[in-house]
Amino acid sequence: MSTTAERDRVPKQDRSRATRQRLLEAAVACLAEHGWAGSTVAVVAERAGVSRGAAQHHFPTREDLFTAAVEYVAEERSTALRALFPEGAADRRAVLAALVDLYTGPLFRAALHLWVAASNEDQLGSRVTELEARVGRETHRIAVDLLGADESRPGVRETVQGFLDMARGLGLANLLTDDTARRERVVAQWAALLEEALG
Amino acid sequence: MSTTAERDRVPKQDRSRATRQRLLEAAVACLAEHGWAGSTVAVVAERAGVSRGAAQHHFPTREDLFTAAVEYVAEERSTALRALFPEGAADRRAVLAALVDLYTGPLFRAALHLWVAASNEDQLGSRVTELEARVGRETHRIAVDLLGADESRPGVRETVQGFLDMARGLGLANLLTDDTARRERVVAQWAALLEEALG
Numbered sequence: 001m002s003t004t005a006e007r008d009r010v011p012k013q014d015r016s017r018a019t020r021q022r023l024l025e026a027a028v029a030c031l032a033e034h035g036w037a038g039s040t041v042a043v044v045a046e047r048a049g050v051s052r053g054a055a056q057h058h059f060p061t062r063e064d065l066f067t068a069a070v071e072y073v074a075e076e077r078s079t080a081l082r083a084l085f086p087e088g089a090a091d092r093r094a095v096l097a098a099l100v101d102l103y104t105g106p107l108f109r110a111a112l113h114l115w116v117a118a119s120n121e122d123q124l125g126s127r128v129t130e131l132e133a134r135v136g137r138e139t140h141r142i143a144v145d146l147l148g149a150d151e152s153r154p155g156v157r158e159t160v161q162g163f164l165d166m167a168r169g170l171g172l173a174n175l176l177t178d179d180t181a182r183r184e185r186v187v188a189q190w191a192a193l194l195e196e197a198l199g
Numbered sequence: 200m201s202t203t204a205e206r207d208r209v210p211k212q213d214r215s216r217a218t219r220q221r222l223l224e225a226a227v228a229c230l231a232e233h234g235w236a237g238s239t240v241a242v243v244a245e246r247a248g249v250s251r252g253a254a255q256h257h258f259p260t261r262e263d264l265f266t267a268a269v270e271y272v273a274e275e276r277s278t279a280l281r282a283l284f285p286e287g288a289a290d291r292r293a294v295l296a297a298l299v300d301l302y303t304g305p306l307f308r309a310a311l312h313l314w315v316a317a318s319n320e321d322q323l324g325s326r327v328t329e330l331e332a333r334v335g336r337e338t339h340r341i342a343v344d345l346l347g348a349d350e351s352r353p354g355v356r357e358t359v360q361g362f363l364d365m366a367r368g369l370g371l372a373n374l375l376t377d378d379t380a381r382r383e384r385v386v387a388q389w390a391a392l393l394e395e396a397l398g
Contacts (some may be wrong), residue, residue: 035319037236039347072306112371116315119308119374120234129375136372158388165385166361169368172311173335175318184363189357197392 012131020058022048027069036117041065067127070114073107074135078142085146092198093191095146099164100187102139103171111135112175139164147199159197166190219257221247226268230309235316240264240330257380269313272306273334277341291397292346299386301338302370309373310334338363348397352393356388358396365389 013035026048041062045055059065081098102108111132119127143160144151151157172184173179225247229238240261244254258264279298301307310331317327342359343350350356369385372378 033319035315038319112315115371115374116234118312120232120237126376132375155388155391158385161381162365162385162389165368165372166365167368168371169364169366172314172367172371173364175314176324178332182360186357186361189354190361192354193346193358193361193392193396196395 019050019054023050024053024069024072027065028073028107028110031066031113032106035113057149063124063127066114070111070130077102077107078138081142089190091197092147094185096191096194097187098141102168103167104174108171147198163194203365218249218253222249222254222257223268223271226264226307227272227306230265231305232314234312262323265313265331267337276301276306277337280341282300291394292344296386298342299366299369302366303373307370323386346397362393
């Protein structure tokens with residue numbers, strides 16, 4: 001391969017990656033705002049400023065685009081969460097609050113739309129079930145690491161799982177109204193319960 | 200009013216109430232199975248074996264039918280839950296399990312579809328927000344009563360609220376796959392922690 005061809009190839013890959021990223025971010029924003037019924041590849045392409053053809057080159061089907069988008073943004077959030085606490089369980093209460101924050105933003109809203117749509121659409125169902133399991137496992141792993149939870153002790157695994165279920169429920173309670181004030185009181189109380197339970 | 204007219208009037212009211220009830224139950228089942236997009240007044244009327252006109256006589260709009268349906272079934276579930284524990288907090292663990300059960304059946308699935316649809320539809324939004332607040336308050340009241348929780352003690356209110364948020368999150372985790380085995384372990388562990396927290 002000539003030097004010129006190599007020079008041309010790299011920026012092209014960069015451009016392609018940037019396009020893909022814009023599509024993924026636009027897809028999550030679109031899903032959060034308009035729900036599954038209002039989220040088509042065409043709507044997302046327009047929002048991302050990308051041609052419909054380019055969008056379909058990256059994501060052949062609507063299912064490909066939206067499951068990839070929720071996974072991509074979930075990974076971004078996980079990386080950001082780990083970066084917030086590079087030393088691990090310095091302040092458990094802050095870690096718990098940050099975990100709950102995972103479930104109160106546009107990503108959770110987008111994921112919720114995708115899950116609910118998947119519960120009635122077979123084609124989407126198996127894809128989203130797999131995705132949910134992967135994202136759930138990763139979130140559990142992060143929670144255990146950042147909380148410094150010792151899962152070899154009986155009950156600790158279920159304690160952490162239950163807390164993440166609570167966080168998900170708090171996200172749901174925030175869907176229609178701003179539930180911040182109540183949520184902060186609940187998290188403060190449960191942080192105290194967890195502090196005792198995790199030792 | 201003549202005696203004959205009175206005799207005729209009572210069965211008519213009964214018939215009307217029975218029709219209304221069939222419509223409400225069919226609406227919840229339909230919402231749970233097909234989601235908001237697939238749930239129209241016509242589909243529900245057919246499922247209930249009621250004419251479209253009769254359905255519209257009882258519920259002038261689609262929003263009327265589905266919000267009334269979720270509220271009706273939620274009330275039925277609340278009444279059934281109280282009846283399960285006529286003596287109150289005999290067995291806290293059984294009460295906690297029964298509270299979690301509220302969020303794993305067709306009613307929760309139907310309510311979830313309605314909430315998610317309401318988050319993108321203004322017309323439905325305010326109706327469902329009010330409904331969610333009413334049902335949420337009632338569920339909290341039942342939980343406090345059945346658990347024998349003393350809300351005058353600091354933190355007890357938030358402990359109960361957090362548990363109900365956890366129950367809602369467990370319901371969400373059960374949407375795409377049967378999460379029963381994991382859920383039972385989580386509930387067992389948190390029942391032990393809550394026993395301590397509630398005293």
